[in-house]
Amino acid sequence: MAQVVLGIGASHTPLLTLTVEQWQHRAAADYDNPELNLSDGRLLTYQQVLAELGPRCTTVITPEVLAAKERACAAALERLADELEQADPDVVVIVGDDHHELFTSANQPAISIYHGVEILTSDSFGHEDAAPWVQDMGRGYLMDAQHRLAGAPAFALDLIRGLVDEHFDVGACSHIEAHGHVGLGHAYGFIVQRLLRGRRVPIVPILLNTYFGPNVPTAARCHDLGLAIHRVIEAMPGDQRVVVVGSGGLSHFVVDEALDQRVLGAISSGDHSALRSIPRGALNSGSSEILNWIVAAGAVGSLPLAWSEYQPLFRTPAGTGVGAGFAAWKAAG
Numbered sequence: 001m002a003q004v005v006l007g008i009g010a011s012h013t014p015l016l017t018l019t020v021e022q023w024q025h026r027a028a029a030d031y032d033n034p035e036l037n038l039s040d041g042r043l044l045t046y047q048q049v050l051a052e053l054g055p056r057c058t059t060v061i062t063p064e065v066l067a068a069k070e071r072a073c074a075a076a077l078e079r080l081a082d083e084l085e086q087a088d089p090d091v092v093v094i095v096g097d098d099h100h101e102l103f104t105s106a107n108q109p110a111i112s113i114y115h116g117v118e119i120l121t122s123d124s125f126g127h128e129d130a131a132p133w134v135q136d137m138g139r140g141y142l143m144d145a146q147h148r149l150a151g152a153p154a155f156a157l158d159l160i161r162g163l164v165d166e167h168f169d170v171g172a173c174s175h176i177e178a179h180g181h182v183g184l185g186h187a188y189g190f191i192v193q194r195l196l197r198g199r200r201v202p203i204v205p206i207l208l209n210t211y212f213g214p215n216v217p218t219a220a221r222c223h224d225l226g227l228a229i230h231r232v233i234e235a236m237p238g239d240q241r242v243v244v245v246g247s248g249g250l251s252h253f254v255v256d257e258a259l260d261q262r263v264l265g266a267i268s269s270g271d272h273s274a275l276r277s278i279p280r281g282a283l284n285s286g287s288s289e290i291l292n293w294i295v296a297a298g299a300v301g302s303l304p305l306a307w308s309e310y311q312p313l314f315r316t317p318a319g320t321g322v323g324a325g326f327a328a329w330k331a332a333g
Helices: 018-034 046-053 063-087 132-140 153-165 188-197 219-235 255-268 272-276 286-298
Strands: 003-010 090-098 109-113 118-120 147-150 172-175 203-208 239-248 303-314 323-327
Touching: 003 063, 003 188, 003 219, 003 286, 018 046, 018 063, 018 132, 018 323, 063 188, 063 239, 063 303, 063 323, 090 188, 090 219, 090 286, 109 153, 132 188, 153 203, 153 219, 188 203, 188 239, 203 219, 203 286, 219 272, 219 286, 239 286, 255 272, 255 286, 255 303, 255 323, 272 286, 286 323
Parallel strands: 003 239, 090 203, 090 239, 109 172
Antiparallel strands: 003 323, 109 203, 118 147, 303 323
C-alpha cells in the first residue's frame, strides 16, 4: 500500500524569497493595508493596530535582529529540504491556498485537486518593468514565468475518487489554460523551488479556499479532510512513498505569537482537538493559511512531530509581519 512517510509544514511568506534589505517593501504594504487582521476577527488599519498594541516591536526590527531571523529561517528551510530529499518520495501532495492565481470569484471551490499530467505556474510577477524586489519574489515563487511542473494524474484521480467516497465533494482540475497570468500560485511554486532542489518530483496540488468567503471550510472540517486524505492514500495499491506538505501561515499580517504557539503546541502534543477548535475569527487573511497546516496534521496520520522552528518576523513597530513556522513529522529512528 502507499504510505505517508513525511509531513512538512512551511511558511511561504515573500520575506523568505527576499533579502532583509528588501523586507521594507512588505512593511510598506502593511502601512497601507486597511484590513490588518487581529485574531479576534477585527480588521483594522495600521494606525488603529498601533494605537491598540503600541510600538511593541521597535527593538526587534533592527537590521541585526532581522538578519539573524533571516538566517534562522534559511537554516530551517534547508533542514526541511534535507528531510524531503532523505524521504525520497514518489509524489508530494501540497496543501495550499489559491490567491486568485487560478480561480476567481466567478468560480471558487472550497476544495479542489489538480489531476493533470503537467502543471503550469502563474507568471503574475514576471513583468519586465516590475521592481527588482518583485522580480526576486517571482523567481522564489516560480511565478516569474509559466513554469511547467510534473503532475501525478493517476495518484490524484485515486485521491479525488477516494475523497468523494469519504463524503468530500471536491472539485477536480485537469488542466490550466495557458493564457493571461493564470496558473498555480506561490503556495505551490515556493515549495517546489525551495524544497525540491531542482528534482522533478511529481506533485499533487490540493487547493484549499482559506481566504475568500463565503465557502471557507472550518478548522474542524479541514482536520477531517486531512484524516480522510490519510485513509485514502494508505488504501491505495502500490508502494508509493508520499510526502504531505502544508504550505503557508502562520499568523499574518499582525503577528500573533500566542496563536502560533497554540498551533505548534497542539501539533507537538497531538492535541488535535485544539486545532479543530480554532475559531473563524482567528483565521482571517493570511492567518487563514493555518488551515493548510491543520489538513497536513490530519494527513500525516500517526507520524509524530520530529521538530519545529518558529520565528516571529516583525517588520513594523506595531508588530505586523508573519509568524514563520517550519515543521517535520516523521517516524522515529
